[in-house]
Amino acid sequence: MSNQGSSIFHNLYMDIVETTEHLCATRRSLANYEYISENENSVLLNAIHILCQEIVMLGKNIKMYEEAETVFCVVPEL
Known part of the structure; x- marks a missing residue:
């Protein structure tokens, strides 16, 4: 997932989001097939909800x- 720029x-972050989406889909499948x-x-x-909250915080950071x-x-003196 390497976007130039x-x-x-x-x-x-994008890899983490993608992995979390796969985790959600796996959980749904496991639940659907009991x-x-x-x-x-x-x-x-x-747990996934908490993970998503942490991902949002990571994204903000x-x-x-x-x-x-x-x-x-831009301002190297800082």
Whole structure:
């Protein structure tokens, strides 16, 4: 997932998002075919929800870092 012009952090973030989407799809399939109990499904769903919240925070941190990096490149005295 290497987009030219994107930082390594952005690429890593996008890989994490893609992996999380696969995790969600796997959880749904396991639940649909009753390979996991309702309780296990609920626990996985809550864990994925927490993971998604952390990914959002990571994305915000990456954006702040990239903005700061841009400022330092434009104004080297900072």
